[in-house]
Amino acid sequence: MRPALQPAKYSPANEIVALQPDFADPVAAADFPQAILRFRNDRWASAVGLDGLGDEEWVAHFGRFAPLEGSLPQPLALRYHGHQFRVYNPDIGDGRGFLFAQVRDGAGRLLDLGTKGSGQTPYSRFGDGRLTLKGGVREILATEMLEALGVNTSRTFSIIETGEALERNDEPSPTRGAAMVRLSHSHIRIGSFQRAAYYNDTALLERLTDYALTRLYDEAPGDNPPAQLLGRVVERTADLAASYMVAGFVHGVLNSDNINVTGESFDYGPWRFTPLWEPGFTAAYFDRDGLYAFGRQAEAIHWDVAQLAVSLRPLVEAQPLIEQLERFPQLYGQAMARRFCWRLGVVETDDAPAMIEAAVRGMIATQRPIDRFFQDWRGGDPRDGTAYAGEEWAGFREAIAGFEASGAKDRPYWADASPCSMHIDEVEAIWSAIAERDDWAPLHAKVAAIRRMGDALGDAPPLP
Secondary structure (H helix, E strand, O other): OOHHOOOOOOOOOOOOHHOOOOOEEOOOOOOOOOEEEEOOOHHHHOOOOOOOOHHHHHHHOOOOOOOOOOOOOEEEEEEEEEEEEEEHHHHHHHOOOOOOEEEEEOOOOOOEEEEEEOOOOOOOOOOOOEEHHHHHHHHHHHHHHHHHEEEHOOEEEEEEEEEEEEEOOOOOOOOOEHHHHHOOOOEEEEHHHHHHHHOOOHHHHHHHHHHHHHHHHOOOOOOOOOHHHHHHHHHHHHHHHHHHHHHHEOOOOOHHHHOOOOOOOOOOOOOOOOOOOOOOOOOOOOOOOOOHHHHHHHHHHHHHHHHHHEEEEEEHHHHHHHHHOOOOHHHHHHHHHHHHHHHHOEOOOOHHHHHHHHHHHHHHHHHHHHHHHHOOOOHHHOHHHHHHHOOHHHHHHHHOOOOOOOOOOOOOOHHHOOOOOOOOOHHHHHHHHHHOOOOOOOHHHHHHHHHHHHHHHOOOOOOO
């Protein structure tokens, strides 16, 4: 069992009140016609002491949003701004979700229980504040797959079907509605700092900085807290960008309001896993210029972090912030080496960058699927040498020969004929079974298969 998943006693918190006033608005959840439990993440419920809830209690808290004892007495819709496709938008915030509660895991880490699809808020604009059931199912699949592949991600905690028929322009309608709860290491975004800077609210900027350092990073503020915080965000987000690449994942909407200051990935809309190492692969049909394409995600995240630096300027001189930002490329390269070797199951060495470059060249030249490549070469030995006998793989064969195996290969998963993947055809097939026959068995089977792969991979490498 992974350390973060060790059972814990319920430990409520309400640390977010330290950021008030002018950070969030008290709101109420929508009164849904029905509340049908469709998914509960008992693995993570155990990690925060909520696995003892019966299904009726679960629905009361995560479908009707009765407060959790000792936590927030009322949900809070957080206020933030953000750059959306590089255009600044001051008219956003929690428009179909809110912060429902805060809890601590067994290690004392502060976690947020936030919602999606829980109803309208002051920031809903023209939206209905709802989530489609398909969107909730897609988020389950995204978070389970990313967690298994070692990505620092939010967890889908609960899905409740609401009995509403929703109209949507980008999918067949009417479609079924849902309320989702996600478990995250904070919902403080770069956009939270941007809003404070927009209003020249230095007091809130200082509170945000202190909150992030002391509550999220468990660090005492030093001589220069803004630069200290930016440094941590640079480290975490460089690792996040590398983890996306090694997982073959495309988030789709890497706006600054979608970047958490803990470097945790969250809010999955038009995500995709790319079957091939295709730098121009995009997930969102509206990303016509490929701003957030597979191969541009590190650039996009670095740009967003630069907006955090700009927002911190009222508190500190520019040079210390610039110095932290300039660390990103090197940290990203180091994270790529660390994470690529981890998924490949080999011991990282100084030769890792050249080995990775040769692997990418081979995958591109031969159109070898990403998941198939990692499955074939787990531990540094090919399971099917004939598939890699061509000249396109000569550089990689030579490079990988100097690496020692690090991960165990005796798990039954590594003997499977095909790797566990999560491409769009399978996502649609899982949803079709639910939409057409109300058959949830394929979803549950896929979650079990993903977790089996995650157990075989083991814990992702920690930051140095």
